[in-house]
Amino acid sequence: MKSAVMSILLSGLLAAAGQDVKVKVRAALYDRDLNLKPVPHLTIKLVPAGSEAQPITIQTNFDGIAEAELPSGKYRVVTDSPIELFDKAYRWELDADLSRPDNTLELSNDNAKATPLAAGRDAHVDELAYHFKRVKDAVVTVWTEQASFDGFVVDPAGLVLTVQGPLEGAAWMAVQLDDRRRLPAVLAASDKQHDVAVIRINPSAVGQITSVQLSTDPDALVEGERVFTIENPGKEKDKKLVTGVLSKADLQELVSDVKTSDVGGPLFNSSGSAVGLIQRSGENFRIRPIALATETLAEAKQQLASSPAPPSRLLPSIPTDQFPAESLSDLGRNRWEKDVYSLKLGDFDIEFVTPVARYETDSERYEQQMRAYNRSKGRMSPPAQPEHKYDAVLLIYALPKTKMPFWENMAQSMGTYNRGPTILRYKTGFLRMQLLCGEKEIEPILPGRGVVGGGESPYVVVPEESSAGRYLYANDAVSPQCGKVTLQVFSTKDPEHPVAKDLDEKVVTRLWQDFEPYRKLQAPPSSVAAPQ
Numbered sequence: 001m002k003s004a005v006m007s008i009l010l011s012g013l014l015a016a017a018g019q020d021v022k023v024k025v026r027a028a029l030y031d032r033d034l035n036l037k038p039v040p041h042l043t044i045k046l047v048p049a050g051s052e053a054q055p056i057t058i059q060t061n062f063d064g065i066a067e068a069e070l071p072s073g074k075y076r077v078v079t080d081s082p083i084e085l086f087d088k089a090y091r092w093e094l095d096a097d098l099s100r101p102d103n104t105l106e107l108s109n110d111n112a113k114a115t116p117l118a119a120g121r122d123a124h125v126d127e128l129a130y131h132f133k134r135v136k137d138a139v140v141t142v143w144t145e146q147a148s149f150d151g152f153v154v155d156p157a158g159l160v161l162t163v164q165g166p167l168e169g170a171a172w173m174a175v176q177l178d179d180r181r182r183l184p185a186v187l188a189a190s191d192k193q194h195d196v197a198v199i200r201i202n203p204s205a206v207g208q209i210t211s212v213q214l215s216t217d218p219d220a221l222v223e224g225e226r227v228f229t230i231e232n233p234g235k236e237k238d239k240k241l242v243t244g245v246l247s248k249a250d251l252q253e254l255v256s257d258v259k260t261s262d263v264g265g266p267l268f269n270s271s272g273s274a275v276g277l278i279q280r281s282g283e284n285f286r287i288r289p290i291a292l293a294t295e296t297l298a299e300a301k302q303q304l305a306s307s308p309a310p311p312s313r314l315l316p317s318i319p320t321d322q323f324p325a326e327s328l329s330d331l332g333r334n335r336w337e338k339d340v341y342s343l344k345l346g347d348f349d350i351e352f353v354t355p356v357a358r359y360e361t362d363s364e365r366y367e368q369q370m371r372a373y374n375r376s377k378g379r380m381s382p383p384a385q386p387e388h389k390y391d392a393v394l395l396i397y398a399l400p401k402t403k404m405p406f407w408e409n410m411a412q413s414m415g416t417y418n419r420g421p422t423i424l425r426y427k428t429g430f431l432r433m434q435l436l437c438g439e440k441e442i443e444p445i446l447p448g449r450g451v452v453g454g455g456e457s458p459y460v461v462v463p464e465e466s467s468a469g470r471y472l473y474a475n476d477a478v479s480p481q482c483g484k485v486t487l488q489v490f491s492t493k494d495p496e497h498p499v500a501k502d503l504d505e506k507v508v509t510r511l512w513q514d515f516e517p518y519r520k521l522q523a524p525p526s527s528v529a530a531p532q
Contacts (some may be wrong), residue, residue: 022069025067150263184310228241353394395471428493438485445473
């Protein structure tokens with residue numbers, strides 16, 4: 001008995017002396033029906049009282065619990081973002097004495113600061129809207145050379161669940177968390193039969209990321225249960241909540257009237273857990289239960305421990321603000337030279353596209369359409385005037401050239417009495433591109449590669465498809481400060497040996513000058529000396 005008492009006293013003395021103590025924070029709110037709801041992903045700052053020490057930040061898990069070890073003492077407990085439940089927003093700001101060896105802190109309606117939503121009116125916040133705000137940041141965009149589609153973070157260590165089909169043959173992958181944060185990705189596991197894949201990112205460059213909780217039991221779903229998905233339209237628009245009702249659930253498919261917009265996204269149940277994966281079935285979408293991805297997810301989690309993580313770095317992104325439209329006419333009309341923006345490189349035609357080049361091309365097309373409209377004397381609709389909204393990026397196209405096979409066309413002419421269309425075939429296909437500033441390779445925003453050709457008209461037939469390059473670069477990628485700018489293009493005909501060309505000084509200068517108005521907007525304002 002004495003030894004037990006002494007142990008308790010000793011642990012108390014150690015805690016009082018500034019030793020680390022254990023703290024368990026449990027955050028939960030009860031709704032109107034007194035149902036207790038854990039608060040996941042709640043960021044809590046523990047600020048030491050009367051000390052200049054840095055605040056300690058912790059975050060609750062899916063069960064609304066966060067645990068930490070920290071120095072004994074008194075703390076100010078503060079949450080950054082309010083939590084919305086029905087008609088109120090809750091935040092916490094309270095003092096806590098964390099001096100015991102084991103401390104438990106409860107955050108609930110009772111000790112929260114609650115404020116009515118919508119400036120005091122009797123607002124009703126749908127529970128699905130509450131879950132949407134909680135999980136929307138976990139829905140991401142997956143990029144490859146040929147496509148972009150949805151995915152969602154299922155493990156804060158960096159696992160993203162998506163579909164397998166668009167990843168097939170991809171040599172480059174990235175995951176975009178938001179407008180400014182894109183990370184390189186690698187394939188962790190995939191299942192072609194069920195069209196599921198898990199890719200991996202290294203989130204250490206961006207800190208903690210939001211992930212979703214998975215529900216792998218379709219039998220737990222109830223017919224008539226409200227469900228939702230998240231529309232992820234890209235950088236120009238915010239993510240949107242899309243709701244519906246579940247009408248059927250089994251081990252093969254989930255059927256709902258919720259409107260889906262892209263593959264790879266999740267379907268959530270009424271509790272905010274991901275229960276389905278949106279896939280393509282022919283021309284339509286379908287929703288498969290998360291249970292079909294169980295083995296793939298288990299394999300990916302094993303990869304977390306056995307395989308090295310992808311690089312921990314941010315990739316370049318498309319700027320969130322667009323090129324200033326009012327500067328386009330001044331840069332273009334008086335000195336527009338199409339030849340500066342194009343060149344021939346081996347079996348490829350190269351096109352450089354800046355906002356100025358797009359403005360000139362769109363303006364010329366509009367003028368041609370207006371002339372045709374005026375000639376029609378009202379028999380056709382007037383063309384829409386271009387808006388001239390352009391991203392501040394440099395786009396480089398590499399288009400494979402075609403050839404006209406002599407004997408094939410000769411046989412075609414003989415068989416059709418010179419009335420058949422001309423046959424064209426591509427000389428090669430695009431594989432990849434490198435842009436060098438001096439000796440250093442410039443990393444692209446998007447190393448795009450797509451299919452071209454294949455089709456026919458009364459005059460020309462292209463029987464086979466090929467591939468072309470569409471690379472996006474930052475607006476300052478091509479600069480006179482490089483000294484030498486070299487473009488290299490690798491083809492499918494000769495993957496090991498690129499065709500290369502040092503860009504003419506005039507081309508480099510023009511591409512650099514085209515972005516000058518945008519760079520001026522980004523430059524910090526110059527300081528003005530105070531009057532003496």
